Amino acid sequence: MQTSSSVGAVGALVVAGTEANVAALGPLIERALEYEQAARSVNTRRAYAAQWKLFSAWCSDFGLESLPADPRVVELYFTSRAGEGKAPATMKTSAAAIAYHHTEAGHASPCSDARVRKALEGIRKQPGQRPQRQAAALSVPQLRALVRTETDDLTALRDRALLLVGFAAGLRRSELVGLDVGDITECPDGLRVLVRRSKTDQESRGREVGIPFGSDRVTCAPRAWRAWLDASGLTSGPAFWGVRRGKLTKRLCADAVARVVKHRADAAGLVSTDLSGHSLRAGLCTAAAASGKSTTAIMKQTGHASATMVARYVRHATLFTDNAASGIGL
Numbered sequence: 001m002q003t004s005s006s007v008g009a010v011g012a013l014v015v016a017g018t019e020a021n022v023a024a025l026g027p028l029i030e031r032a033l034e035y036e037q038a039a040r041s042v043n044t045r046r047a048y049a050a051q052w053k054l055f056s057a058w059c060s061d062f063g064l065e066s067l068p069a070d071p072r073v074v075e076l077y078f079t080s081r082a083g084e085g086k087a088p089a090t091m092k093t094s095a096a097a098i099a100y101h102h103t104e105a106g107h108a109s110p111c112s113d114a115r116v117r118k119a120l121e122g123i124r125k126q127p128g129q130r131p132q133r134q135a136a137a138l139s140v141p142q143l144r145a146l147v148r149t150e151t152d153d154l155t156a157l158r159d160r161a162l163l164l165v166g167f168a169a170g171l172r173r174s175e176l177v178g179l180d181v182g183d184i185t186e187c188p189d190g191l192r193v194l195v196r197r198s199k200t201d202q203e204s205r206g207r208e209v210g211i212p213f214g215s216d217r218v219t220c221a222p223r224a225w226r227a228w229l230d231a232s233g234l235t236s237g238p239a240f241w242g243v244r245r246g247k248l249t250k251r252l253c254a255d256a257v258a259r260v261v262k263h264r265a266d267a268a269g270l271v272s273t274d275l276s277g278h279s280l281r282a283g284l285c286t287a288a289a290a291s292g293k294s295t296t297a298i299m300k301q302t303g304h305a306s307a308t309m310v311a312r313y314v315r316h317a318t319l320f321t322d323n324a325a326s327g328i329g330l
Contacts, residue, residue, distance in 0.1 A: 051090075051097035067105055071113035074098060078116070082123045091120060136274035137313070138261070138283035143167055144219050145268040146261070154231055155243045159260050161228035162240050163280065164221035166257065168211040169193050170284040170302035173254040173277035179239040181229070189213070190222045195303065207303055285310060289317035 055077060059066035064073050081091060095116075099109035110116060138146075147160045165184070166176045175195050183194040191211040214220030228234075232241070238251035257277035265272035281302060288298050295310050304310050320326070 047093050048097040048100050051094040052101050055094065055098055068102060068107040069098065069110050071110040071116050074110045074113075074116050075119045078119055078123060082126070088124050091123065095120065135276040135278040135282055137286040137316070138167065138275065138279040140219070140283075140287050142265075142270060143283065144216070145270060146264040147224070148218055149267070154246055157224075157228045157231045158240060158243055159264055161221070161224040162252075162257065162260055163264065164219060164224045165191070165193070165211065166280040167284050168214075168221040169209045170281050170298070171195065171209075172281060173257040176257060176280075177238075177240055177252045177254055181234050181236050181239050184225060184239060186222065186226065191225060209301060282313065285313035286317045289314040290321070
């Protein structure tokens with residue numbers, strides 16, 4: 001699909017050159033459009049589309065222009081969203097979506113206006129502003145309960161491999177379902193996992209993650225991966241597939257990871273309300289911190305670009321083990 005900026009570029013070529021030249025450049029133009037689309041992940045584009053739809057609908061309700069939007073209109077929109085109790089992360093995504101659609105259409109971003117930036121900053125600093133909800137970290141005992149199933153059908157084997165590889169590697173949902181069979185190599189020490197692209201690696205430089213053999217066969221990711229390969233017969237293509245009536249369907253999407261986590265939690269008799277696909281990654285960070293692993297070691301496994309987020313997991317894991325109020329005679 002052509003973006004407005006690409007359409008404008010093609011139009012400029014028609015004016016500057018001959019139609020014959022433009023026709024000859026056709027393959028390059030198509031490739032350029034593909035590069036533009038690849039600049040943002042599928043999840044990012046989906047989130048931007050959803051937020052833009054909400055902003056456009058709000059403008060329409062009040063008879064206001066959404067493109068281009070006056071900065072004062074955007075300021076009022078965020079004020080309205082704040083009144084609805086929207087989380088800071090949602091507001092940030094909304095601002096990015098509005099800015100993106102404006103620049104794509106050749107307009108200046110209204111979100112760059114000082115009034116909008118100050119309004120967003122003020123909203124974030126308001127007392128009682130709802131903090132971003134964090135997914136509950138899945139503990140090792142909980143993970144063991146999730147993968148200890150009574151059956152060994154194709155779905156159960158897929159779920160076990162998905163959960164254990166995702167947890168042990170500390171992967172994001174998109175990274176986990178984006179893996180291909182060829183990205184996971186069995187070796188004497190366990191598994192070598194090549195994460196080709198991630199949220200913090202948009203240039204696809206890639207990183208390699210090691211998953212050692214587990215001391216417990218039930219929670220051993222390398223053994224679970226081998227069992228899934230043997231049962232599915234996979235030799236190439238996506239690492240994790242949907243399963244319907246015992247047959248493979250298509251590559252799992254990121255949202256499917258959350259569904260698997262919740263389904264297995266419910267089956268194990270656990271409360272799944274606060275669990276999500278991110279609970280696997282959060283669980284690895286928390287368990288590693290509790291066992292004394294360094295922040296550097298955790299970041300090497302998870303691919304976190306900043307130690308700030310990892311520090312939050314460390315603080316949570318050591319809340320009582322390294323507590324100033326303990327052991328002082330109280």
